[in-house]
Amino acid sequence: MSESLTTFAPIETPESLHPTGSLLVALPEIDDRGWCRSINIAHEGQRGLVAAHSDSALIRPVVTVDGVEASPGLEWRRLGHWVPSARGSDERGELGLAYLAPVAEQGVVARVEWTNTTGSPQEVALAFTGEWSAVQVHHFKAKRLSVGLRERDDEWTGARTVYAGADRLLLSISWRAGEGAAHGGHPAHGWLTERSGTLEPGDSLSLEVFIGVATEPDGSGATALHLRRRGADALLAGTLDWLDARSLGTGDDALDARLNENLFFSYFFAQADCLDSGRAVMLTSRSPRYYVSGAFWSRDAYWWTFPAILLADPARARRVLVESIASAGSDIAHHALYITGQRLYPGFELDELTAPLLAIWRYTDSTGDRSVLREPAIAAFLDHYRAELAEWFDADLGLYGTFLLPTDDPTDFPFVTTDNATVAVGFRILAAFDESPTAAARLLDRALSVELALVDRAITADGRWAWAIDSSGAHELREEPPLGLRLLDYFGVVDAPARAATERWLVTDYEYHFGGAYPGAGAPHFASPSSFDLGNRMLTANADLGDPVEQFVAAPLDNGLGCESWDPLTGQVVTGAAMASVAGFLAWTAWANRTGHRRWNDPFGSGAQGGPR
Template sequence: MNKIVTRPSEIDKNMRVLYAGNHYISLPEIDINDASIKSLNFVSLSNKGLVELSGEEALFEPRFYKKGEGLEIVKSEIEEIFSYIPSIKLYLSDGSRVLIKIYADLKEKGFVYEFESSEEMEVYLIVHPDKLSFLRFNSHEIDFKKEFKIDKWLKNPALNVYSYNVAFSLAFGAEKEFDYSDEGEGVILKLKLNGKNCFYIAVNSDMDGASTTLIHLKRKGFERIYEEVYRWLEKKYIKYSQDEYLERLLNKNLFFNYFFAVGKDMESDSYVALTSRSPRYYVSGAFWERDSFLWSFPAIKLIDREFHNLIAREMILRHSKNAGDHAHYIDGTVLYPGFELDEAASYFILLKEMDVDLDDLELIKALEMVYRRIEEEYDPKTGLYKTFLLPSDDPSEYPFVTIDNVILWRGLINLKDLYVKLNWYKKAEEVEKKIRLTVICQYLKIGK
């Protein structure tokens, strides 16, 4: 075997960003200095990854004016409300201040760009749809066409984006005192500000869907949308009074995981699990069984047990046909071949965390398919299971790896327990024999 090791490039520049989004749309790179948004992405199962619309510098860039004169940003202060909602206070060159919050509706395909000023001014939001890309491991830029049109429903501006395998639209509006100008390659959204006001930005499969979603957002109003997000985060927030810093870190990761390691397909409303929805991760937009089942899903369960059961079941059904292969596309097909025992065993570790319906034969058949694949790696001479790749994703120097067999041993206990609950005692006994023959016995012998 040629021991080819793949290594990601080192990050030479790591600028802090904020982020926002829901399961439909992600805003993974919000600039902390000017509250601009670099990109927007959504899940596309038909394209096996994420679709990203971005600008050369920023997709959405706010600028501030008073009596026609541009105001410079002097400094910024940032806060993450409940460790998730980005709040950026900008101090401007004339002494005025603007507080900006960016948040997505919990359920709809849209988000709010909220502004609150200390004085009367105008906000221009420059829209730069410069690049369209697929995110699958890397960012793959593709050719596309764009057109700005005026929708018939609200007479609002909309952006249509077309490419060879994807089409979608964005619709733009505001709470009040809204205007816009078409600049050919981009559009400028304009807002009068004296206190609170906001832009609404909706995304959907076409202009009708985007504009009707915009209508719904406007009917709800930004204050109600914010209240719903705020109360949801408040309810899910985990307190840890012994260590304030650890509490913030825990919840920051908890909510980022919930919204950026899971997505909802724009085309079918099917849920997917994935490595990350941020292009800053070097293998974003793909799927690892271990990463989701062992690391991500337990945190999802802390937030929503019912949703955890749903996403766990769906991902087992989707990915079990290629159990153990190093990396999958989000639709379950193989992206990066190479059997990893810990990846395959993770299905049975996940099983312990689920509320399994014993009448769910589709799920049980999928788990048995995983077990059959693992059994192909069984070595009767040693009672151990082989792996081609290590948990580090690199080729293994030896066929048997201790940590992989320990993970599998624990997983087989969970599978055996399921068979007992099903009254499948013969299968439970077969798995029990494998449990006794594998890690505990073999490694205790070695210890002796």
């Protein structure tokens, strides 16, 4: 038996969670009870995510009515398509709960409320409590650090603070009680904030806690006080205004809800600002549920996530594009990097070299801002792109090779059809950027030669597209949806008979096609229908399995959010839970489907200018 050198996706156990966060602070694990297990930040010094984790609950709401704890089942929804809010009721009253990570703030506001719906007075006690069990660092998997946890009650800011670090401080969290509340008897490495009162029938009592986050205790304590000064209502109103200004609308309420929830999940969980340095970074996911969280993949960042960020916030898109390309430098095409750019999982991938160029094009084309091309990091990347691409050229085939596939696995067939389609696009983009008509014409000729080589060499004897070719020109017959064969027309490599034959094969004879209520294509790496295939079908308006946008809206996925793959019968996540980058891919491809974006150089988003043909 030959040695396996692949890294397959682990199978998930579905879990109902309601993640939220800002670019500075993430709360990835809020469960149906409203218990929050962790808070994390992006940390440049640690080259990944640093998390305050609890083995029980870091933040737990407690409601006691006449001495008995109330725990009605909660129904969750998202305010502004992002802020998790829940309500539940029983025979004694109604409970409300919300978590807010205000935009542009280093912290969180949590609010719990009880309303007496009976005909008699009630003695009600509200509390938020929790305990910090461990410090974790995430690059792929979570690693517990052997650092001390200490606490202090700061009379100057009025905050209860727990912080982590030995010789160097890593993370600090401070809790400031809201109006009418006070700190109680704290558990070790934890906190307790309480408010109580007598409620007449129809009356309500609420408790707010303001949680500041920083890399050291003075900053977290002062931030908690700052949040208290601003107030929960103003912070919520400001955040909802920000979300409303960036929400996308199609006229279909169900689609808009699903699209925008995925858009904002990707916006806040597939990028971040490092709390210790302010650097803007891109990453797979800020949730520990994703099996390779806290790391950087060029393809994930620039092909799946970046278009979603661009639709929501062009100014932010420019910043994170420039800073993340600067961080990755000459290693940008390697399989996976730390968020600060160093190699984490080496191995050249051709699609990861071309993805940043597509993102740069999309930004300049949709905004008209070509000044980004003069940024030193972008100019350096364009030079590096040409040099590294040339190293992988095979003159006999007229095509470009790769070491790893778009599923990050090794291959004996290095000349991948869709990879080379993105190379042809890359030459057309470079021609559009080049101010010399002569040089631009040469680049367009290079693009055409790659396209012709694909048509000449990558169509099989039965008339469909091969997945890849080896150095002898032999075909490999497979599919990898992360850069699937359905996308060839999108990248401008058009052969109508081959497209039709390939699409028939994908739903009839492809080994990893799955029927069912939620059908689609997977791959050996994830043997289930995938978000990649669904996004490809939305992007190309392919209806061979029904309307893909309707499937996007209907599928349970990972609590409605993008995941790598799902069960074809139930639609529930099977691999890649909390995959923030693919949530962005689903959001922008659904938008593309409804707005008529069908080719890489079609107008994209507000203010798009069109592009070279």
